[in-house]
Amino acid sequence: xxxxxxxxxxxxxxxxxxxxxxxxxxxxxxxxxxxxxxxxxxxxxxxxxxxxxxxxxxxxxxxxxxxxxxxxxxxxxxxxxxxxxxxxxxxxxxxxxxxxxxxxxxxxxxxxxxxxxxxxxxxxxxxxxxxxxxxxxxxxxxxxxxxxxxxxxxxxxxxxxxxxxxxxxxxxxxxxxxxxxxxxxxxxxxxxxxxxxxxxxxxxxxxxxxxxxxxxxxxxxxxxxxxxxxxxxxxxxxxxxxxxxxxxxxxxxxxxxxxxxxxxxxxxxxxxxxxxxxxxxxxxxxxxxxxxxxxxxxxxxxxxxxxxxxxxxxxxxxxxxxxxxxxxxxxxxxxxxxxxxxxxxxxxxxxxxxxxxxxxxxxxxxxxxxxxxxxxxxxxxxxxxxxxxxxxxxxxxxxxxxxxxxxxxxxxxxxxxxxxxxxxxxxxxxxxxxxxxxxxxxxxxxxxxxxxxxxxxxxxxxxxxxxxxxxxxxxxxxxxxxxxxxxxxxxxxxxxxxxxxxxxxxxxxxxxxxxxxxxxxxxxxxxxxxxxxxxxxxxxxxxxxxxxxxxxxxxxxxxxxxxxxxxxxxxxxxxxxxxxxxxxxxxxxxxxxxxxxxxxxxxxxxxxxxxxxxxxxxxxxxxxxxxxxxxxxxxxxxxxxxxxxxxxxxxxxxxxxxxxxxxxxxxxxxxxxxxxxxxxxxxxxxxxxxxxxxxxxxxxxxxxxxxxxxxxxxxxxxxxxxxxxxxxxxxxxxxxxxxxxxxxxxxxxxxxxxxxxxxxxxxxxxxxxxxxxxxxxxxxxxxxxxxxxxxxxxxxxxxxxxxxxxxxxxxxxxxxxxxxxxxxxxxxxxxxxxxxxxxxxxxxxxxxxxxxxxxxxxxxxxxxxxxxxxxxxxxxxxxxxxxxxxxxxxxxxxxxxxxxx
Numbered sequence: 038x039x040x041x042x043x044x045x046x047x048x049x050x051x052x053x054x055x056x057x058x059x060x061x062x063x064x065x066x067x068x069x070x071x072x073x074x075x076x077x078x079x080x081x082x083x084x085x086x087x088x089x090x091x092x093x094x095x096x097x098x099x100x101x102x103x104x105x106x107x108x109x110x111x112x113x114x115x116x117x118x119x120x121x122x123x124x125x126x127x128x129x130x131x132x133x134x135x136x137x138x139x140x141x142x143x144x145x146x147x148x149x150x151x152x153x154x155x156x157x158x159x160x161x162x163x164x165x166x167x168x169x170x171x172x173x174x175x176x177x178x179x180x181x182x183x184x185x186x187x188x189x190x191x192x193x194x195x196x197x198x199x200x201x202x203x204x205x206x207x208x209x210x211x212x213x214x215x216x217x218x219x220x221x222x223x224x225x226x227x228x229x230x231x232x233x234x235x236x237x238x239x240x241x242x243x244x245x246x247x248x249x250x251x252x253x254x255x256x257x258x259x260x261x262x263x264x265x266x267x268x269x270x271x272x273x274x275x276x277x278x279x280x281x282x283x284x285x286x287x288x289x290x291x292x293x294x295x296x297x298x299x300x301x302x303x304x305x306x307x308x309x310x311x312x313x314x315x316x317x318x319x320x321x322x323x324x325x326x327x328x329x330x331x332x333x334x335x336x337x338x339x340x341x342x343x344x345x346x347x348x349x350x351x352x353x354x355x356x357x358x359x360x361x362x363x364x365x366x367x368x369x370x371x372x373x374x375x376x377x378x379x380x381x382x383x384x385x386x387x388x389x390x391x392x393x394x395x396x397x398x399x400x401x402x403x404x405x406x407x408x409x410x411x412x413x414x415x416x417x418x419x420x421x422x423x424x425x426x427x428x429x430x431x432x433x434x435x436x437x438x439x440x441x442x443x444x445x446x447x448x449x450x451x452x453x454x455x456x457x458x459x460x461x462x463x464x465x466x467x468x469x470x471x472x473x474x475x476x477x478x479x480x481x482x483x484x485x486x487x488x489x490x491x492x493x494x495x496x497x498x499x500x501x502x503x504x505x506x507x508x509x510x511x512x513x514x515x516x517x518x519x520x521x522x523x524x525x526x527x528x529x530x531x532x533x534x535x536x537x538x539x540x541x542x543x544x545x546x547x548x549x550x551x552x553x554x555x556x557x558x559x560x561x562x563x564x565x566x567x568x569x570x571x572x573x574x575x576x577x578x579x580x581x582x583x584x585x586x587x588x589x590x591x592x593x594x595x596x597x598x599x600x601x602x603x604x605x606x607x608x609x610x611x612x613x614x615x616x617x618x619x620x621x622x623x624x625x626x627x628x629x630x631x632x633x634x635x636x637x638x639x640x641x642x643x644x645x646x647x648x649x650x651x652x653x654x655x656x657x658x659x660x661x662x663x664x665x666x667x668x669x670x671x672x673x674x675x676x677x678x679x680x681x682x683x684x685x686x687x688x689x690x691x692x693x694x695x696x697x698x699x700x701x702x703x704x705x706x707x708x709x710x711x712x713x714x715x716x717x718x719x720x721x722x723x724x725x726x727x728x729x730x731x732x733x734x735x736x737x738x739x740x741x742x743x744x745x746x747x748x749x750x751x752x753x754x755x756x757x758x759x760x761x762x763x764x765x766x767x768x769x770x771x772x773x774x775x776x777x778x779x780x781x782x783x784x785x786x787x788x789x790x791x792x793x794x795x796x797x798x799x800x801x802x803x804x805x806x807x808x809x810x811x812x813x814x815x816x817x818x819x820x821x822x823x824x825x826x827x828x829x830x831x832x833x834x835x836x837x838x839x840x841x842x843x844x845x846x847x848x849x850x851x852x853x854x855x856x857x858x859x860x861x862x863x864x865x866x867x868x869x870x871x872x873x874x875x876x877x878x879x880x881x882x883x884x885x886x887x888x889x890x891x892x893x894x895x896x897x898x899x900x901x902x903x904x905x906x907x908x909x910x911x912x913x914x915x916x917x918x919x920x921x922x923x924x925x926x927x928x929x930x931x932x933x934x935x936x937x938x
Contacts, residue, residue: 084902095895124863127318131855135848138307147240154247237500304439305430307851309422315858316415322866323411327404334401341394348387355380439850446843453839457832464825471818482811489804496797503790510783517779521772537757544753559573 219231430436 088902089472101132120866127859130858132363135852135855139848142235142303144240147237147244151240151244151247154244154251248804294497294636301427304847304851305427308435308854311855311858313419313860316418318862319865320412320415322869323408326869330404334397337394341390342389344390348383352380435850435854439847442846442850446846450839450843453835457836460828460832463827467821468825470931471821475818477816478811478814482808485804485807489801492797496794499790500794503787507783507787512784514779518776521776529765529768530761532768533761536764537760540760541753541757643895670693795865
């Protein structure tokens with residue numbers, strides 16, 4: 038509509054000043070004017086200044102429409118912010134009201150408690166100071182009965198009056214509180230809060246002091262009652278106690294009833310107050326909407342006035358234009374028709390605007406009627422809230438929901454009480470069991486301590502005995518050592534002599550047997566030699582010598598295979614076992630010289646009979662000895678075969694040791710060959726000696742035998758001395774060993790005693806560890822007791838938390854109701870906003886439709902005008918060029934105007 042209103046200024050001159058927008062729009066649009074470069078606009082062909090002004094005004098109207106759209110967007114944003122701030126303020130006010138209400142209720146409860154405690158203290162003081170007679174008791178009973186009847190009669194009146202007063206007070210208090218919050222600054226708010234907190238702190242301190250004084254008073258009364266004679270005051274105290282108990286129970290019932298009633302009334306009052314606040318907010322919102330509508334109505338009126346002014350100016354211009362253009366009617370007949378058409382369109386627009394204004398007025402009247410109706414409904418709701426019966430409140434779903442929540446919470450509290458009782462019973466049971474366990478442990482500990490003491494005493498006694506025994510044994514050992522040192526060498530010498538003599542006897546016996554064997558062998562050899570001598574006596578003197586030389590060679594040949602057999606049989610054995618045997622054979626050969634010489638010396642002195650017997654014995658012995666040698670050779674062959682089999686098995690089992698064994702066998706063969714050579718040389722020497730002994734006389738032989746016996750005795754003496762030394766060393770070793778064994782035995786006994794003592798010490802340490810365990814258990818018991826105390830404290834805290842949760846549940850229900858009211862309020866506002874948005878959308882659609890229609894009409898008229906101008910005015914091409922130049926000039930002027938704008 039603004040665009041159409043601005044079109045009606047086409048009659049103004051081109052040099053007219055730019056029309057400024059309304060004041061409110063200018064203030065909203067911004068402060069400083071920002072110049073911006075704009076593109077050049079082609080207006081097209083312009084016939085006159087009026088058309089140029091129309092085009093300029095159309096361009097201005099477009100720019101104004103854009104600015105208006107920007108302004109409307111900014112207004113929408115600001116409205117959204119204002120709505121958010123209002124919602125936030127409403128929630129803040131609600132929370133502040135809740136806090137203020139609970140704070141005031143806390144102050145009131147503290148004041149009531151203080152009054153009750155002061156009254157109780159006064160009554161207690163009067164009862165303690167005044168006489169305790171029957172008349173006063175009767176008076177008190179009568180007064181109490183009268184007060185009870187008055188209380189019961191005035192309950193209904195006081196409840197109704199109290200509800201109305203409380204509602205009025207709370208509403209006035211809430212309004213005053215919000216007004217003070219709105220009017221006061223932050224510093225004033227802090228001062229008020231500090232004063233209020235100081236007041237509440239003082240009230241709490243007074244309550245605590247009054248409770249302490251009441252407790253002191255009770256202690257004083259109990260002390261005074263205990264100090265007085267029990268026989269005199271017992272009856273009076275019992276009566277007073279009964280009366281006080283009955284009165285206390287009655288007063289507790291009354292207080293519980295009044296508390297429940299007060300709680301119910303407070304809940305109802307809070308609900309009603311919330312509804313009243315919701316209705317007041319609705320009324321305030323409706324008032325704001327009415328103010329907005331009034332402002333819009335004023336706006337429309339101003340616009341209508343401007344349009345009427347523009348219409349009057351347009352009419353004047355049309356009239357002046359008709360007078361001016363009458364002279365040019367013959368030439369420009371089409372212009373008159375155009376002005377008439379414009380006038381008709383303006384009149385039609387004016388009628389439409391009038392119709393719109395009438396419609397807006399009707400809408401405003403309807404809104405005013407709705408506002409009055411809403412105000413009346415709000416007052417009715419206030420009256421209904423003030424006179425709302427309890428049955429209606431009980432039938433409401435919110436009340437039922439709260440009742441169900443309360444029943445659930447009450448059931449949970451009962452369950453928690455039962456759990457608390459079970460926990461207490463468990464605690465008592467655990468305490469009893471712990472005490473019993475502690476008693477048992479203490480008794481066990483005492484028994485163990487007694488046992489430990491007895492065992493320690495026994496161990497100390499045993500230790501003393503062991504020490505005494507050890508000292509005695511030590512003394513005996515020293516004495517034995519001294520005696521052994523004195524008689525030791527004598528015993529050693531005696532033992533050595535006895536052992537040496539026994540060894541000497543054994544050796545002599547062995548030598549005798551050996552000499553007998555050798556004698557037999559020599560006799561057999563002599564018999565053989567005699568037989569050979571007898572057989573070869575006829576042949577000559579040279580033959581016996583050859584035979585005698587051949588005979589020993591044959592003997593050597595016979596001995597060589599025997600020695601070879603022995604050497605081969607001894608090969609697989611050890612080298613150490615073969616060497617001592619050979620040494621003994623060499624020793625046997627050396628002393629055999631004497632018996633042979635003696636035998637040869639005695640042999641010629643004997644007769645022929647002796648020779649015959651000797652030859653027969655020698656032949657028998659030689660035959661037996663040959664059989665024995667054959668059997669020995671067979672045994673040796675068998676042993677060789679066995680040794681070979683064993684060597685094969687060993688070769689199979691241990692292939693790695695073959696090289697070592699071969700080396701050892703080669704070494705043993707070499708040694709045996711060397712020993713064979715030595716034995717052969719010794720045999721040759723012995724034979725030479727035998728030949729010499731045969732030629733030597735008897736005295737020399739005796740001397741030689743005597744010298745050999747001396748040598749033997751000397752060697753035996755040296756051997757006996759060596760053996761005696763060895764025996765002395767052995768005796769010393771044995772004495773040392775015996776002493777060491779005795780010492781080891783005693784040390785073992787001492788170690789056993791030490792081990793026994795260590796075991797006893799371990800037992801004592803174990804007892805100490807058990808005592809430490811007992812101490813730890815005592816510490817654990819203390820910890821369990823402390824944990825039990827903490828559990829009791831936690832149970833009390835949980836019960837307190839239960840009460841707090843109940844209160845919080847009530848507060849949550851209240852907050853839920855408040856939030857529900859706020860949600861209803863917000864939903865109503867949303868609906869209203871949706872309706873207003875739909876209305877604005879419809880109005881904008883209408884305006885856009887009208888603008889499009891107007892633009893279409895203008896474009897049609899412009900085309901018609903251009904066609905008529907081209908047909909009527911432009912007859913030549915030069916004139917057309919001149920007109921285009923004018924259009925360019927007009928476009929330049931329009932650009933300058935846009936820059937200025």
